Amino acid sequence: MKSLCFTALILSLITPAWTTTPTEQFYEELSFRNLKDGRVATRFSFKTVLNGSVPRDPSTLGQEDQSQHYRLFPLAMGQILREYALTELHLTLNAGNWDYDRWGYLDEPSVGTGAELWTWMADGAPSSIDERWEGTRNALGGLFCSSLGGLNDKRTTSPESVFRPEGDLPDWGKPHRLRHASLASENVCTENLTPFIKLLPCKALSGIATLLNPHRLFDADWHGLGVHVVWNEHTGVEISLVIQAVLNPFRFSQEKTIEWSFNSLFKKQVERQCPIASASTLSVSFPAGESWSLEPQGSKSEGGVSLYDLAQAQYPFDLQAKASTDLSTSVHEDFKPPLRVQRALNGPSQAYGRLSVSFSNTGAAPVQALYLETMPWLVQFYLHTLTASANGTENGELLSHIQYTPAVPHGKPATVQLEVHVPAYTEVLLTMEVAKSFLRYTDHPPDAQRGWDLPPAVVIPFLVEQNSSSNAISLRKLPRMYTNSLLVDLATPDFSMPYNVIIFTCSLIAFLFGSVFNMLTRNFVVVSLKDDSETEKP
Amino acid sequence: MSATTRTTTTTKGLGVSLGATLSTITALRICLAFTKDVSTYLQYEQLLSSPLTSYTRLQEGLFLFNHDVDPYSGGLFYHSPLYLSIFSTIIPNSRFIASLLWTFADALGAWALVQIWRARQGVSSPTSRDSLVAVSYLLNPYTLLPSLALSTSSLENTLTLLAIMLASQRLHSPSLLALALLITLNPSSILLLAPVLLLLAHPTGPKSNLASPSTGSVLTTPLLKKTVLPLFAEFFAYIAVLVGASALTSGGWSWVGQNVFAGVLLPDLTPNTGLWWYFFTEMFDHFRPFFLMVFTMHLLIYIAPICVKFQHDPLFATLLLQGILGTFKAYPTLADPGLFIAMVSVFPEIYSHLRHPIVTTLLHIHAALLLPLFNHLWLAHGAGNANFFYASTLVFACANGAGVLDCLWAGLRVGIEKLSTGEKASEDVEEEWTVVQE
Numbered sequence: 009m010k011s012l013c014f015t016a017l018i019l020s021l022i023t024p025a026w027t028t029t030p031t032e033q034f035y036e037e038l039s040f041r042n043l044k045d046g047r048v049a050t051r052f053s054f055k056t057v058l059n060g061s062v063p064r065d066p067s068t069l070g071q072e073d074q075s076q077h078y079r080l081f082p083l084a085m086g087q088i089l090r091e092y093a094l095t096e097l098h099l100t101l102n103a104g105n106w107d108y109d110r111w112g113y114l115d116e117p118s119v120g121t122g123a124e125l126w127t128w129m130a131d132g133a134p135s136s137i138d139e140r141w142e143g144t145r146n147a148l149g150g151l152f153c154s155s156l157g158g159l160n161d162k163r164t165t166s167p168e169s170v171f172r173p174e175g176d177l178p179d180w181g182k183p184h185r186l187r188h189a190s191l192a193s194e195n196v197c198t199e200n201l202t203p204f205i206k207l208l209p210c211k212a213l214s215g216i217a218t219l220l221n222p223h224r225l226f227d228a229d230w231h232g233l234g235v236h237v238v239w240n241e242h243t244g245v246e247i248s249l250v251i252q253a254v255l256n257p258f259r260f261s262q263e264k265t266i267e268w269s270f271n272s273l274f275k276k277q278v279e280r281q282c283p284i285a286s287a288s289t290l291s292v293s294f295p296a297g298e299s300w301s302l303e304p305q306g307s308k309s310e311g312g313v314s315l316y317d318l319a320q321a322q323y324p325f326d327l328q329a330k331a332s333t334d335l336s337t338s339v340h341e342d343f344k345p346p347l348r349v350q351r352a353l354n355g356p357s358q359a360y361g362r363l364s365v366s367f368s369n370t371g372a373a374p375v376q377a378l379y380l381e382t383m384p385w386l387v388q389f390y391l392h393t394l395t396a397s398a399n400g401t402e403n404g405e406l407l408s409h410i411q412y413t414p415a416v417p418h419g420k421p422a423t424v425q426l427e428v429h430v431p432a433y434t435e436v437l438l439t440m441e442v443a444k445s446f447l448r449y450t451d452h453p454p455d456a457q458r459g460w461d462l463p464p465a466v467v468i469p470f471l472v473e474q475n476s477s478s479n480a481i482s483l484r485k486l487p488r489m490y491t492n493s494l495l496v497d498l499a500t501p502d503f504s505m506p507y508n509v510i511i512f513t514c515s516l517i518a519f520l521f522g523s524v525f526n527m528l529t530r531n532f533v534v535v536s537l538k539d540d541s542e543t544e545k546p
Numbered sequence: 547m548s549a550t551t552r553t554t555t556t557t558k559g560l561g562v563s564l565g566a567t568l569s570t571i572t573a574l575r576i577c578l579a580f581t582k583d584v585s586t587y588l589q590y591e592q593l594l595s596s597p598l599t600s601y602t603r604l605q606e607g608l609f610l611f612n613h614d615v616d617p618y619s620g621g622l623f624y625h626s627p628l629y630l631s632i633f634s635t636i637i638p639n640s641r642f643i644a645s646l647l648w649t650f651a652d653a654l655g656a657w658a659l660v661q662i663w664r665a666r667q668g669v670s671s672p673t674s675r676d677s678l679v680a681v682s683y684l685l686n687p688y689t690l691l692p693s694l695a696l697s698t699s700s701l702e703n704t705l706t707l708l709a710i711m712l713a714s715q716r717l718h719s720p721s722l723l724a725l726a727l728l729i730t731l732n733p734s735s736i737l738l739l740a741p742v743l744l745l746l747a748h749p750t751g752p753k754s755n756l757a758s759p760s761t762g763s764v765l766t767t768p769l770l771k772k773t774v775l776p777l778f779a780e781f782f783a784y785i786a787v788l789v790g791a792s793a794l795t796s797g798g799w800s801w802v803g804q805n806v807f808a809g810v811l812l813p814d815l816t817p818n819t820g821l822w823w824y825f826f827t828e829m830f831d832h833f834r835p836f837f838l839m840v841f842t843m844h845l846l847i848y849i850a851p852i853c854v855k856f857q858h859d860p861l862f863a864t865l866l867l868q869g870i871l872g873t874f875k876a877y878p879t880l881a882d883p884g885l886f887i888a889m890v891s892v893f894p895e896i897y898s899h900l901r902h903p904i905v906t907t908l909l910h911i912h913a914a915l916l917l918p919l920f921n922h923l924w925l926a927h928g929a930g931n932a933n934f935f936y937a938s939t940l941v942f943a944c945a946n947g948a949g950v951l952d953c954l955w956a957g958l959r960v961g962i963e964k965l966s967t968g969e970k971a972s973e974d975v976e977e978e979w980t981v982v983q984e
Binding site for chain 1 (some may be wrong): 590592602605606608609610613615617619620621622800813814815816817821823824825826827828829830831844846847851852855873874876887924925926927928931932936943944949950951954955958961962979980981982984
């Protein structure tokens with residue numbers, strides 16, 4: 009009886025805490041997409057929803073924040089989000105170039121090489137947006153053990169029309185602002201994965217996260233981590249932790265058949281279910297026209313996609329997939345991007361060069377593309393040399409809505425934002441002369457001769473669709489694409505020379521200065537060469 | 547000293563009229579300017595255009611200016627707002643017009659140089675040396691190539707020559723206006739202010755007084771207060787007007803940091819023929835402000851002594867300070883030492899006393915061959931590194947410095963010519979007597 013009373017007392021103490029804490033749900037989802045070149049695109053998605061919660065109002069930043077009690081939501085992320093009053097946050101760390109031609113679009117569009125971070129936050133805080141942005145990237149850099157501090161003012165821009173918020177923005181009466189930065193030279197590795205896994209409620213002990221084997225993940229042809237925080241008016245703050253990889257089953261298979269399993273791809277299988285996941289799903293999709301046999305069979309299969317509910321599965325769970333026909337050679341039409349964008353920096357000189365971007369439209373419909381180039385000060389644009397040509401003939405009318413912010417030396421990067429009209433079956437080539445900067449010797453990284461990685465450009469294609477009945481033209485926005493990153497070779501001084509240069513130049517100046525003043529201050533006299541003794545006299 | 551004797555007689559036979567020379571060379575220049583893409587090949591050459599004078603950057607600035615982007619908000623455009631206003635209103639901005647304009651500016655500069663020569667000789671009629679003086683400017687590779695590359699330093703050279711010419715002709719206000727315009731376009735030309743003011747105030751003007759150093763010392767007379775101060779006031783008024791016009795054109799003061807202080811703060815480390823760029827590329831960050839101050843002060847420190855020493859011949863002081871500018875300024879191009887070399891042709895009286903003319907000539911040939919070679923090897927070919935080009939700029943600075951020293955020595959040495967040779971005409975006397983500095 010006593011113990012019952014005690015339990016009731018404890019319960020009555022706990023209950024209020026239960027009711028004030030918003031309910032939380034955790035969803036995990038694993039998807040495989042068989043690609044036309046035999047590779048497998050994998051996506052792990054871990055989503056936690058904090059029901060009924062709202063982001064912190066920046067005007068309360070000076071005051072004490074409400075206490076943070078989470079059961080599933082990662083506390084480390086919650087603290088960062090509330091400390092800097094972030095409404096929306098997207099961080100991706102990718103390695104490798106995403107091959108749109110062969111791999112198509114992925115569900116997750118942030119595939120740019122290197123680190124990319126962008127946040128939406130409202131104004132109205134006691135500290136400025138840039139201070140909060142700096143704090144955010146430092147905190148995230150510390151959390152994920154990556155050099156996000158390098159996403160400094162030299163890399164930060166605010167291209168609000170390209171990176172639109174993916175959730176809702178609360179109306180606090182103050183405008184929301186975007187900060188975006190990318191760092192192409194940032195690599196992703198095990199040290200980033202370990203803190204990432206720590207944010208998951210089941211860690212890597214159960215559920216699909218068991219498969220996150222760093223040896224296989226970071227061995228993939230392309231791999232990346234992503235953290236996405238959005239706010240939905242109806243649900244609340246949602247955090248999605250995403251890991252994507254393009255794995256090559258051929259490399260691990262002993263036989264010449266096209267087949268893979270969890271065990272062959274990850275050297276792991278799902279040992280047990282994550283008990284706190286509200287939903288735990290697996291989906292496997294195939295290119296159209298291909299026939300695959302799966303073991304075990306999915307609970308549902310429609311349109312080339314097999315779905316599994318891992319809550320009902322038999323554990324340990326392993327999936328065997330085997331192609332029973334030859335591989336087809338077409339990308340799944342749903343995933344095929346309408347444009348092919350290639351970017352290059354040409355020219356042999358370390359003083360100037362030419363940036364060329366080619367947009368190829370192989371489809372029958374014209375495409376309107378929004379192109380965003382963010383360029384650190386290392387490469388400066390001669391915007392007056394920007395030309396556009398369609399299939400080799402120059403046509404300035406292809407470009408419209410050009411917005412340009414010049415780069416500031418040792419400061420903020422340049423941004424060029426423009427719209428390109430790419431007619432059907434046409435290749436549009438943009439070219440622009442660029443000046444390469446000459447840096448102080450202290451500005452160069454330790455491996456200066458390697459060159460500098462320039463961030464990928466972003467393209468948002470819009471399909472131009474003509475409504476047959478009303479003849480009205482409508483634009484359908486497609487997910488954004490990233491171009492390849494570039495490597496620019498900047499002229500380097502001799503790093504062993506500072507003292508020598510100071511000594512040489514100063515000696516020369518002193519010599520000339522001394523000679524000039526020597527001549528200016530001394531008088532000319534006529535002396536006899538005949539008698540030396542006479543000339544000695546004044 | 548027999549080593550100082552030098553043949554100056556090559557000029558004697560040239561009796562071609564100035565008009566014919568100018569028009570022939572200008573016609574050739576126009577042909578050259580329109581041969582296939584000469585300026586396109588040369589426009590990125592770092593020896594011919596510095597960041598402050600590059601035609602490409604001027605085009606970029608004009609493009610941004612015409613599209614309502616502040617050209618001074620970026621790091622590419624350092625030209626004066628006056629260029630923006632001129633090229634966006636009066637002169638149509640096209641490559642064709644530009645080629646004509648630069649050719650015309652060169653011809654005008656050569657004409658001005660001939661006028662300076664005539665004013666120095668005190669004649670208004672053509673002389674036999676006119677054509678040679680014009681050719682020394684028009685066909686001087688150091689001035690010709692920057693002009694073909696459409697570097698605005700050619701326009702600034704023309705303005706310099708016009709200002710000196712007008713000062714030589716005693717046209718006070720036009721001269722001061724040209725000088726004010728020059729200094730607004732290229733602030734480091736402030737070095738030429740003092741000698742040009744002295745030239746205007748001097749009783750004998752541009753006439754050669756090198757041989758008689760004691761005559762007409764402006765600085766010791768009350769003339770200084772009476773004439774130089776009002777001249778300075780007038781100059782200052784012109785500067786104020788031009789600065790106001792610049793501010794109106796660019797709609798703000800952002801150009802001050804980009805244009806006026808570019809030559810002091812060295813924001814762009816693009817290689818050029820000068821001494822600053824590699825020094826400040828390799829400079830330790832905490833010493834940078836100190837050495838920027840030292841280099842700026844060093845440039846200014848020559849004004850007073852040269853003007854005091856050559857107060858009897860301010861035109862010669864102008865020559866020397868132009869030589870100093872070509873050697874030591876922050877963003878020189880070949881056109882700056884080129885102007886100095888062209889101006890030497892106006893002072894034939896010093897030729898026989900140049901100290902080491904052969905060494906200087908050889909240094910110039912050496913540097914002129916090495917500079918483009920090493921620049922190309924480093925930046926385009928990838929075979930050499932920055933030190934090679936830096937070494938050739940050192941040689942070039944030696945050549946320019948030696949040129950200044952030669953002229954300085956000769957200008958002082960002429961002053962006692964009468965003592966050494968004039969009174970003793972016979973040949974053998976020269977072997978018995980020599981002139982040294984005590």
